[in-house]
Amino acid sequence: MKKAVLLVSILSIAGFAGPAFADGETIAVFTKNQTNPFFESVRIGAAAAAKANGVKIIQYIPVKPDSIPEQTSQVEDAIVKKPNALLFTPVDYKALVPAIEKVNAAGIPVTTLTDKLAGGQVVSFVGAEDFRLGYESGQSLMKALGGKGNVIALEGVKGTIGNTDRMAGFTKALKEAPNVKLLTQQPANYQRLQALQVMENIMQTHPQIDGVFTANDAMATGVVEAMAAANRKAIIASINGSQEAIDLIKAGKMHVTSSSDPFMQGCVGLLTTLRALRGLPVAKEILVTPYVIDSTNTKQYDVPVSSRVCPKIEEIASK
Amino acid sequence: MSQVEAVAPKFKLTLSRDVTDVAYRLLAVAIICVVLSIASDAFLTANNLLNVLRQASLVFFMASGLTLVILTGKIDLSIGATVGLSACVAATVIKSTGSPWLGAGAAIGIGAIVGLGNGLMVTKLRIPSFIATYGMLWVVQGATYYYMSGQSVYGFPAGFRALGSGYLLGIPIPVYLMVAFLIIGYFFTKRTTWGQQIYATGANTVAARLSGIPVNSRLNLVFILSGAMAGLASLIYLARLNSAEGDIGETLTLPTIAAVVIGGTSLFGGVGSLFGTFIGGLILTLILNGMNLVNMNANWQPLVTGVIVLLAVWLDMKTRSKTDG
Amino acid sequence: MAQGMATLGRVPGVAFVLVALFAIFAAMSPGFSTAPNLSNILVQSSILLLLALPMTFIIMTEGLDLSIGAVLTLGSVVLASVAVSTGSLTIAFIAAVAIGLAFGLLNGWLIAWIDIPPFVTTLGTLGIAQGLCLVITDGTSIVGMPPSLHFFYSGTVLGIPFPLILAAVAYAVMHGILYHTRFGTYVPALGGNREALRHAGINDRRVLAIVYGIGGLMAGIGALLLTSRISSAHPTAAIGMEFDAIAAVAVGGTQFERGEGWLLGTLLGVVTIGVLRNGLNLLAMPSSIQVICVGLLVIVALFFDGVRKAHDS
Structure with a gap:
């Protein structure tokens, strides 16, 4: 009896899939x-x-x-x-x-x-190009800092190609701003909770943090919360262009995010x-x-993904 | 059998053991603190210590429910996944109704239901808890993915946020909650019949059953409490992070188990305490804090945690065999 | 003989589940019951089987090894780094097996002589092995494997994929040890009746340590397949595989108490997990549903056993 029930339930789950072939x-x-x-x-x-x-x-x-x-x-x-x-x-x-x-x-x-x-x-x-994302968000951060100040960088998962390239882009932007000092660079594995806690800990050793660069938006939200809870302010730059980051930029809590669309x-x-x-x-x-989103252009990118339109097949680059 | 009489003296021994256990653990915390304050000027500041306590509170809420389960000699591997599902459902409830209370009810309710499911699998279907809760882990995780379909939910009312990031008299609010639950938990486990029955169940299930303790109900109870505490932890998480994603629970389970183990609760059941778990979570949090303060590569963290787990349990056994004579 | 009868008498729930899954997938997905796909499933399951076999022994001693996935990963990382630095696959393989064995014996020593419970011991060594993986690689993959490595996962001997041959040999050896040697009789006794073993003058600690050592050894051998499979090593490649192995053993009907275990059941458990994942992929089932199905498989198979247990007693 119970076996029959099991079979039926597996079949009904399998029914989700529908026919395997289509035109x-x-x-x-x-x-x-x-x-x-x-x-x-x-x-x-x-x-x-x-x-x-x-x-x-x-x-x-x-x-x-x-x-x-x-x-x-x-x-x-x-x-x-x-x-x-x-x-x-x-x-x-x-x-x-x-x-x-x-x-x-x-x-x-x-x-x-x-x-x-x-x-x-x-x-x-x-x-x-992840390098370009890191570079452009980094540049925007340096500009917002007026070319001087102390910054922190939070990395994603070390060893992944995206993280390596993003951080390389950020490092280039950092080198071009000689008066900006990198206090420390630590991994928070693209995770919110880790970014929050790492940031809370870093803030203890560094009383003056002017800017923070994170390799993705999820970590940026952790940084935003850590800063707000400690009543401190910093210019936060990130990558991904998520809806969440766009909303934070609109609310004035984040400075910039770049998106690889x-x-x-x-x-x-x-x-x-x-x-x-x-x-x-x-x-x-x-x-x-890629595009860079800051307070000047949030409106343009504040469109739900489901209502965006793909280009036509003829419009795709052929060489 | 002599097992029936054996329960009472063994239980007494457990109580006196707790005092020495706690003393040893406080000593360990003190040593870590001394080392860290030498390594970094920023460590021994009121701000940093409150910061550590607040971080430890999240671990504590997850680990306290788990401690009860482990005291009965069972395990709950679904705890991280439960935090994830509770957080995601609570987040959408708060967003759509605007009521943190409904959200809290959803989080704790879902946790309790998952816990009940675990409990029934263990008591009614007699599936070993390790396997039952492992199966549950996948079911809950899948449900979370299905529910979230790759999206995140964020932006909660300020009143709710205070639960995670607010201060009262300069002390973070989750720290008050942690202390409150520590006290309630102490009375529950040490001063109520149910609490003592939980210890007795873990110490010797057969004897507990023979002496008339409703073992199955107590097992269901601890699994429900474990799930409900995971639900509560998910609220603290939401209030701190202001957002929820499908993957938040994935990395939480093993560190939580480690906190309980470092805290001196025996996986065989019957031995341990919530206070020990609090200290276990504190030690793990201090290590991460210290590594960040001295700018140490986070890649070392699993290794350091692993060594501490082994060291803590080994020291436990040394000191316990001494006190046992 | 009596043993054979006993095993027939308790066909675990997993056998029914496997047959049911097989029938469903064969009916619903045209590609499923083809020879290439079935071979594909078995090859995919080979690494898990290498872990699940010793895990069966370990669980029969009422133990557990949470570190085995991390040790497999560490073996792979060591194999790849040694292969890159020495250029010799033989030395690299020996190094991987040695590190696996070392971790296995470390587990065994901590459990048997220091008396730290298996769960805690292997939770600790899990952290240590995982940490070593990250520290050695600094989080990155190791590449540049000698081309000959390719054979061990993708090569065939007489038309049979090499991983299948390795898995079959491993199964045969483990079966032989468990059912046809004196050592094999000690393994269930460690779980069910340790006192009797001690009274019979057997060094039960040594037996226990060897059981965990076998686990590490098999993880080291599995590292060869894993590294060959991905032509590289990655610090998190097989993290979490220990839980799959434990689930396969449990699904296969091995009891967590009293030292009752069944090696053929473990084989069935491993194959069932492979069939489930493969079939769901072929049916293009949404990933979230696949996650739920994995959990349900574990619960349903154990549920059958629970029902029968209740029936028996």
Whole structure:
């Protein structure tokens, strides 16, 4: 009796999936996790572009956020399903190379999205330069500081390519402002709670902090809270352009965030993959133009992701 | 069997043990504090110490419920995931109704329901707690992902925020809450029948059952309390961070267990105290604080925590075998 | 013989779950029951099996090893760094196995002679191994593996994938140890009846330490597969895999008390987890639902066993 109930319940869960085949091309879309709003925007962008062009997409997201073995398994599973192409954001730019080599061997074309791979063959890369994001947010911070003062930097997960490039961009902006002193640079792993606590601790040793740079918006919100709780003020610069950061900028609690436009990355990534499938020329590398959001232009970017519009397939760069 | 009589003397021993245990732990805290104040001028300031206490409060709320579970000889691995789900639901409730009270009710209610689920799996289905709560971890985590669909919820009323970031007479409000729960917890565990039954259940479940203690109800109770405290912790988290995301609970469970263990509560059950857990959380928080103050690479943190866990338990066993004669 | 009968008599809930899942996925996803996919599932499960086999022994002694995923990761990090610095895969593999064995024996020593409970011991060594991974790599991946490493995860011998051969050998050896050696009879006794073991003049501490040592050793061997699989080492690559291994053992019907364990059940548990994840992927199930299903699998399989236990008693 109970066994029957179990079967029915599993079947009813399985019913979510619907038929496995549809008309038109099928593209497998891989993102790193289902918790970061950035990748949700990427997925929404890819889904919007797919819908507009009659393409079926399958989203693969690791059950454990950013898990290397799991994404590797998902790639292997996807090969079994034989999608027409992969739009692929590697959870680690080196560790996923062997998985993509298998996709290459299976003859399925791959476009990388957001993070480049250190090897394997790809049709195209669609993303943004993290270095430029770090540099532009950093520059905006230096300018707001008037070229002098004490700053703190909070890093994301050490060793990830995005974090390395963002911090390198920030370091360049810092070097160009010789009178700005970096008090300390510590990792808070892109996490809010860690950023809050690390900031609370750092504030104890440094009575004068004029500016803070964080490698993502989630950490910036932790810094905002730490500062507010201690009744202190600093100019906060960050990266990601999340709705939350835009609201904080509007409220005057944050100075700047820069965005690599995840929605557009999702759109362009999918459309580029599709162009290659349909025999249209594609560029080897397409960098989505990042934008910098501060109090002067919040209105322009304060649009919900779901109501944004993808470009048309003809508008995608071909070389 | 002689097990029945064995419960009472063993229990008495536990009480006298607590005094020495606490003394040793306070000594450990004192030593850490001396070392840190030598290493950094900023350490021994009123501001920093209050800062440490406030950070420790979040650990304490999660770890106190878990302590009760561990006192019965069981474990709750779903605690971090429960904090995540409670925080996310409470956040949306507060946003949509504007009422922190409804949000608090949702957080604690969800925690208690998850806890009840854990309790029933352990008492009715007789699934080992380690496995039951591990399964629950995934179910709760998945529900959280489903509920949030990759978004974050943020921006709560100032009155609610005070719970996490406010001050009263210069002392952070969560610190008052922590002290209040420490006192309530002390009376509950040491001065009420239920509390003593929890200890007795952990010390020897069979004997406890034979001596008429409603073991299953007490087990359900501790799991419900553990979930409810996770719900409460999620409120402190929300009030401090002013935002919630689907992934907040993922990294919280193992440090919470470490805090309980460093605090001297035995995973076999029957031995330990909430005060010990408070100190365990304090030690972990002090270490992180110290590492930040002296600008030490955070990569060392898991290693240092691991060594402290082993050291604390080893010292426990040394001192306990001495007091036991 | 009697042993065989006993094991048949208690087919765990996982067997039913596995059959049910298999039927559902085969019916709903055309790609599922193809030879390449089934081989794919087994290859994917091989690393987990290497951890779950010794975990079965450990749980039979009423113990637990939370550090095994972190030790596997550390083995991989050591293997990769030694391979990069010496250029020799042999030395690198020996180093990985040595570090795994060292951690296993450290666990065993702390548990058997210092008497620190297994949960706490391995929680501590989990932190130490994870910290070492981060400190050695400074958080980054290690790349530049010799091309020959590729074989160990992707190569085949007589058409059979190498990881499957390794897993089969590991299973056979562990099965042999548990059911056909004297040492194997001590393992359940450590959990169920340690006093009797001591009275029989057996050095129970040494047996216990060896059991944990085997766990570390297998983690070191697993590091070869993991490193080959991702052609690199990453400091968090297999963090958390210990819980999957423990879940596989529990789902496979090994009891957390009284030293009752069943190695074939563990194999079934590992395969069931692999089948579930693979099938859900092929069905393109939303990721959040997949997360819930993993939890339900654990609960449902144990629920069956619980029902039968209640029925028996």
